[in-house]
Amino acid sequence: MTDAPNYGFETLQIHAGARPDPATGARQVPIYQTTAYVFRDADHAAALFNLQEVGYIYSRLTNPTVAALQERVATLEGGAGAVCCSSGHAAQIMALFPLMGPGLNVVVSTRLYGGSITQFSQTIKRFGWSAKFVDFDDLDAVSAAIDDDTRAIFCESIANPGGYITDLDAIAKISNAAGLPLIVDNTSATPYLCRPIEHGATLVVHSMTKYLTGNGTVTGGCIVDSGKFDWSASGKFPSLSDPEPAYHGLKFHETFGPLAFTFHGIAIGLRDLGMTLNPQAAHYTLMGIETLSLRMERHVENAEKVAGWLETQDSVESVTYAGLKSSPYHDRVERICPKGAGGLFTIQLKGGYDACIKFVDSLEIFSHVANLGDTRSLVIHAASTTHRQLSDEQLTAAGAGLDVVRISIGIEDADDLIADLSQALEKATA
Numbered sequence: 001m002t003d004a005p006n007y008g009f010e011t012l013q014i015h016a017g018a019r020p021d022p023a024t025g026a027r028q029v030p031i032y033q034t035t036a037y038v039f040r041d042a043d044h045a046a047a048l049f050n051l052q053e054v055g056y057i058y059s060r061l062t063n064p065t066v067a068a069l070q071e072r073v074a075t076l077e078g079g080a081g082a083v084c085c086s087s088g089h090a091a092q093i094m095a096l097f098p099l100m101g102p103g104l105n106v107v108v109s110t111r112l113y114g115g116s117i118t119q120f121s122q123t124i125k126r127f128g129w130s131a132k133f134v135d136f137d138d139l140d141a142v143s144a145a146i147d148d149d150t151r152a153i154f155c156e157s158i159a160n161p162g163g164y165i166t167d168l169d170a171i172a173k174i175s176n177a178a179g180l181p182l183i184v185d186n187t188s189a190t191p192y193l194c195r196p197i198e199h200g201a202t203l204v205v206h207s208m209t210k211y212l213t214g215n216g217t218v219t220g221g222c223i224v225d226s227g228k229f230d231w232s233a234s235g236k237f238p239s240l241s242d243p244e245p246a247y248h249g250l251k252f253h254e255t256f257g258p259l260a261f262t263f264h265g266i267a268i269g270l271r272d273l274g275m276t277l278n279p280q281a282a283h284y285t286l287m288g289i290e291t292l293s294l295r296m297e298r299h300v301e302n303a304e305k306v307a308g309w310l311e312t313q314d315s316v317e318s319v320t321y322a323g324l325k326s327s328p329y330h331d332r333v334e335r336i337c338p339k340g341a342g343g344l345f346t347i348q349l350k351g352g353y354d355a356c357i358k359f360v361d362s363l364e365i366f367s368h369v370a371n372l373g374d375t376r377s378l379v380i381h382a383a384s385t386t387h388r389q390l391s392d393e394q395l396t397a398a399g400a401g402l403d404v405v406r407i408s409i410g411i412e413d414a415d416d417l418i419a420d421l422s423q424a425l426e427k428a429t430a
């Protein structure tokens with residue numbers, strides 16, 4: 001497809017990044033299941049290795065199937081470029097890698113996927129990085145947490161598990177004032193519901209494992225660069241602004257301008273960290289994205305119906321879905337994710353932990369799995385599983401207390417989902 005910035009989302013989700021295969025005319029993006037690519041001659045090889053010419057060298061760095069996916073996700077997010085990698089968690093490390101260094105910190109929201117809280121509170125310490133956790137509704141606290149060693153601000157647009165919606169405009173104002181990049185995990189919203197770059201995000205990360213692929217077949221991640229951040233302005237991002245010894249002193253920002261982060265992500269990130277997405281996975285994700293808008297519309301429609309019904313049930317203490325008028329975040333939906341609040345929320349059961357466990361075990365259509373964003377409806381007791389490593393304080397801050405069940409609403413018949421929830425609630429409270 002030629003550049004066509006005026007095409008609508010539904011057209012771009014099918015065509016962006018995809019061209020008929022130049023060798024065969026194949027209409028669907030082929031799976032280029034190859035490790036290496038034949039160089040035209042020694043000069044061509046040298047130019048590729050020096051980043052003087054763009055092309056394919058080795059599939060740890062670049063692959064045509066993965067490249068099509070990168071272009072598609074970048075286009076849908078309104079970014080300048082994207083780098084795909086092996087998982088959502090890999091995307092988070094890959095996003096931070098060029099920005100951070102020993103002694104530096106990232107300011108992050110307390111409302112994150114449990115695995116991300118563990119990654120930021122424990123694992124990144126091994127690199128000498130640290131994270132400062134802050135309630136992102138307390139804007140003064142976010143500003144106060146930023147110090148000379150802060151290199152990024154990180155949050156989720158619609159946070160897992162609670163469906164909490166971050167006021168991205170307000171957080172972007174703070175990151176702009178501090179001259180820092182804002183990284184937004186847009187996994188739960190997808191670019192169909194929310195486009196963080198339009199709200200001031202510098203980088204958008206995805207677990208493509210979830211709604212983008214959409215059917216629970218792939219583990220994948222992506223980092224989209226807005227191309228708007230001035231990496232050379234402050235001297236705080238030498239990996240992007242200063243001479244790179246591994247490329248004979250090349251300066252990524254000076255050389256690649258708005259594509260600096262993307263080129264660095266491929267040429268340094270994938271080359272040296274090796275968290276590569278395989279072409280088969282990229283193909284599944286490309287196919288999934290073709291129906292993203294249709295699925296997200298149905299996820300939202302079903303979530304609104306089911307959450308509305310759950311709210312009326314005596315055994316249910318609360319429902320966190322931001323699409324409900326009762327949600328304190330309802331007024332953010334129209335501004336941040338105008339096409340709906342997604343398909344993910346939690347319910348709090350009056351019967352506490354025991355009722356939650358009975359409820360999860362009694363569901364029939366809903367699958368009890370550690371995943372979300374599938375066509376199938378899914379359920380999990382976050383505190384004892386995905387958020388198990390967190391302290392009680394962290395669980396409460398993340399909205400994943402012991403009496404809370406996370407629900408990912410699929411695209412089945414909403415009445416069937418309600419009937420299943422109804423029988424399981426009855427058993428849980430019998």
Ligand SMILES: Cc1ncc(COP(=O)(O)O)c(C=O)c1O
Pocket residue numbers: 087088089090113115116156160185187188206207208209219220221371372
């Ligand atoms: C919001 C969010 N971000 C990131 C991740 C990590 O993604 P992955 O499992 O693909 O590494 C998850 C996984 O559940 C998630 O829900």
